[in-house]
Amino acid sequence: MSFSQREKLTYAFLLGFGILGPILFPAYTFQIAVLWIMVLFAQTWDTMGGQMGYNSLGNIFFFGTGMYICAITQVGMFYDVGVYTAAHGADKAVFTDTQYYIGLGVGLLLAALGSAFLAAILGWTVFGLRGPYFAIGTLAIALSAGELIGAWEWVGGGGGIALPVYPGSGDGKSEFFYVLCFASAIATFAFLKWLYTTRFGLALNAIRDDEDKAEAMGVHTLRHKTVAWTISAFFLGITGGLFGNMTGFIEPLEVAFPTITFGIFMVAMALLGGKGTLWGPVLGAILFHIIKETTWTYFLGWQWIALGVIIIVNVVFFQQGIMGYLEDKYPHWFGVEVEESNAIDDQAKEATQ
Amino acid sequence: MTNIIEVEGVSKSYGGVVANHKVSMEVPVGRITGLIGPNGSGKTTLFNSVVGYQPIDEGSIKFKGQEISKMNVQQIARLGLLRTFQQTRIYGNMNGVQNMLISVSHRNAAFLDMFKPYPAEMKDKAEHLLEFVGLYQKRKLSAGDLSFGQQKLLEFAMALMNDPEVLLLDEPTAGINPTLINGLLDRLHRANTEFGITLFVIEHNMRVVMNLADNIYCLAHGELLAHGTPDEIQNDQRVIDAYLGAH
Ligand SMILES: Nc1ncnc2c1ncn2[C@@H]1O[C@H](COP(=O)(O)OP(=O)(O)O)[C@@H](O)[C@H]1O
Ligand SMILES: [Mg+2]
Numbered sequence: 001m002s003f004s005q006r007e008k009l010t011y012a013f014l015l016g017f018g019i020l021g022p023i024l025f026p027a028y029t030f031q032i033a034v035l036w037i038m039v040l041f042a043q044t045w046d047t048m049g050g051q052m053g054y055n056s057l058g059n060i061f062f063f064g065t066g067m068y069i070c071a072i073t074q075v076g077m078f079y080d081v082g083v084y085t086a087a088h089g090a091d092k093a094v095f096t097d098t099q100y101y102i103g104l105g106v107g108l109l110l111a112a113l114g115s116a117f118l119a120a121i122l123g124w125t126v127f128g129l130r131g132p133y134f135a136i137g138t139l140a141i142a143l144s145a146g147e148l149i150g151a152w153e154w155v156g157g158g159g160g161i162a163l164p165v166y167p168g169s170g171d172g173k174s175e176f177f178y179v180l181c182f183a184s185a186i187a188t189f190a191f192l193k194w195l196y197t198t199r200f201g202l203a204l205n206a207i208r209d210d211e212d213k214a215e216a217m218g219v220h221t222l223r224h225k226t227v228a229w230t231i232s233a234f235f236l237g238i239t240g241g242l243f244g245n246m247t248g249f250i251e252p253l254e255v256a257f258p259t260i261t262f263g264i265f266m267v268a269m270a271l272l273g274g275k276g277t278l279w280g281p282v283l284g285a286i287l288f289h290i291i292k293e294t295t296w297t298y299f300l301g302w303q304w305i306a307l308g309v310i311i312i313v314n315v316v317f318f319q320q321g322i323m324g325y326l327e328d329k330y331p332h333w334f335g336v337e338v339e340e341s342n343a344i345d346d347q348a349k350e351a352t353q
Numbered sequence: 354m355t356n357i358i359e360v361e362g363v364s365k366s367y368g369g370v371v372a373n374h375k376v377s378m379e380v381p382v383g384r385i386t387g388l389i390g391p392n393g394s395g396k397t398t399l400f401n402s403v404v405g406y407q408p409i410d411e412g413s414i415k416f417k418g419q420e421i422s423k424m425n426v427q428q429i430a431r432l433g434l435l436r437t438f439q440q441t442r443i444y445g446n447m448n449g450v451q452n453m454l455i456s457v458s459h460r461n462a463a464f465l466d467m468f469k470p471y472p473a474e475m476k477d478k479a480e481h482l483l484e485f486v487g488l489y490q491k492r493k494l495s496a497g498d499l500s501f502g503q504q505k506l507l508e509f510a511m512a513l514m515n516d517p518e519v520l521l522l523d524e525p526t527a528g529i530n531p532t533l534i535n536g537l538l539d540r541l542h543r544a545n546t547e548f549g550i551t552l553f554v555i556e557h558n559m560r561v562v563m564n565l566a567d568n569i570y571c572l573a574h575g576e577l578l579a580h581g582t583p584d585e586i587q588n589d590q591r592v593i594d595a596y597l598g599a600h
Contacts, residue, residue: 200467202447202455209444216404216438217515218430218459224467276446336493 003335010279018182022175029174031293033246036178036185038289040239041262042269042281043188044232049267050275051196052228053208054130058138059236060263061145064256065118066111066237067244068149071161073110074103074245085156095164103164108241115237116230123226130211139259146257160251163244177246184242188235193278195231204228208276265292268311274321283322357382357519357551358403358434363412363422365398372398374575375412380519385545385552387566389559389586391595395575396555397439400521404436405429416519431460433518437525439555441504445497449488449507452496453479456511479514486510486540502529506537513544519551520544526561538564559596563587571595 001009018036022029041063048054075084078099095103122141129137150158166173195201203224206214214221244250257263265288273284291310295303314321320328327334358380365373372395380386390396402409405426414422416434444452454471483489486506491499496507505525512520525541526534538561544550556562562569563583571579571586573595579586586592
């Protein structure tokens with residue numbers, strides 16, 4: 001089987017699963033939607049962490065800001081946000097169908113743009129940091145964002161905000177957001193797949209392998225790093241907007257800026273699947289989500305220990321992750337042809353010299 | 354004869370160590386200039402100052418008449434003044450062709466250029482230059498898996514890919530198998546004559562530098578000791594003493 005056949009088969013399988021999954025198992029529609037969110041998490045983390053070698057622990061910041069920007073837009077387009085949040089849902093704000101869909105559309109768009117904008121601004125400061133300092137610096141951004149939002153009464157403070165209610169049945173809501181999550185995951189994957197074939201992709205890898213060398217060769221390193229983070233933030237902003245609406249109620253610490261759950265999962269999933277590869281984050285997210293849901297269901301109380309063990313084994317014994325391992329072991333599966341005749345050529349050359 | 358690089362009265366200290374003291378030298382355009390001196394005499398330090406890797410304490414460095422001593426590494430590289438490293442640096446997890454492609458000059462790169470693919474002629478050029486240094490057969494291997502000498506050749510090819518006006522080479526033959534040194538010397542000469550690149554070469558090996566350079570500067574203890582043609586340098590008693598004294 002050739003690389004392109006293998007790839008087509010993978011697409012067919014994932015598309016089939018994505019379309020048939022919620023039809024065959026309607027009770028799991030929400031769970032599978034969350035699976036696509038996990039795929040979005042891992043993919044967007046990997047652009048920086050895997051492809052560029054900058055391990056951000058704070059990417060959840062863009063998820064949270066996207067979620068809040070989306071919610072505030074959805075409410076603010078039709079009501080006074082301060083009054084709405086002060087009432088904590090007691091004052092029954094009603095959104096018409098049109099208001100709901102327009103609000104959601106504009107909200108998601110602004111979530112994407114707003115998060116991207118924040119990434120561009122923050123990039124100028126945090127990209128002075130490298131290695132562990134960058135990781136901790138980004139973590140600090142995410143942690144303080146949670147605290148700041150918690151103290152900001154206008155957006156609901158620690159008490160949170162109830163989102164406009166979906167105008168339809170509960171099942172209809174699950175299906176609606178399922179389609180949006182699945183479509184976002186596909187769009188992000190397609191975009192990144194294209195991006196990694198451009199000069200941009202090589203520049204990210206060069207920064208990962210030796211940033212000083214890239215600078216010495218005149219690469220616009222800050223520009224590339226900032227744009228990479230902006231791209232991650234754009235898609236994470238949409239992800240946050242979607243997740244907020246799926247949950248229906250958002251608050252800063254557990255839902256919008258959950259640094260120690262989703263914030264760490266992003267990293268763990270990309271590492272498990274194989275950082276710096278196109279498919280690794282996708283595979284890692286799917287496996288991780290399945291393992292996590294299984295342990296949550298069948299080994300309740302042990303789930304954190306199970307996840308911890310997986311992360312430790314991964315980080316200590318298996319750093320390349322699954323795809324990294326496979327690419328190393330079976331390069332021809334991935335269309336990488338390493339010339340078999342290499343050694344012979346060398347000998348022939350030496351003989352003629 | 355015009356000078357493409359003019360270094361004037363440059364000093365650089367690291368804490369108490371004076372690595373360069375009021376060093377002045379000129380690199381004539383289109384030629385091959387050598388820089389020699391015992392270990393620790395401040396050669397690499399001078400290169401680092403020229404390419405903007407570190408701020409200098411005093412003095413002036415000009416490239417084509419323009420003061421560059423306040424510019425950063427990337428800006429200077431984009432002007433067409435490039436260096437290779439004494440501790441060879443390549444992108445280890447990328448293959449040979451990728452290492453070459455990312456080395457294409459960013460001199461005139463517009464913002465949106467980063468989202469373009471590489472045109473076929475750039476790929477051809479990459480393969481042609483890999484052929485030039487004898488690495489064509491290895492072009493699909495991870496650069497990190499190449500031998501040290503091959504990595505040095507790759508780094509040299511990457512520099513050529515960038516179309517620099519001046520190339521600063523820090524000990525290009527160090528660690529290279531002696532049987533391959535003549536081949537490398539030949540390629541350095543061709544880079545100069547065929548591609549028209551001005552070379553400024555740090556070289557520890559006296560035989561190599563005498564064969565390569567048409568004028569040579571010698572540093573000792575961070576100060577300029579002598580300047581002249583290979584013949585003059587070879588017969589300069591101060592140079593001989595400096596080298597003997599260093600052993
Ligand atoms: N980054 C640095 N920090 C401290 N000392 C340095 C540094 N770089 C070079 N030196 C010192 O400066 C002197 C000159 O070093 P260098 O320029 O590397 O010499 P060369 O390249 O001629 O062998 C040496 O004494 C070296 O130890
Ligand atoms: Mg040196």
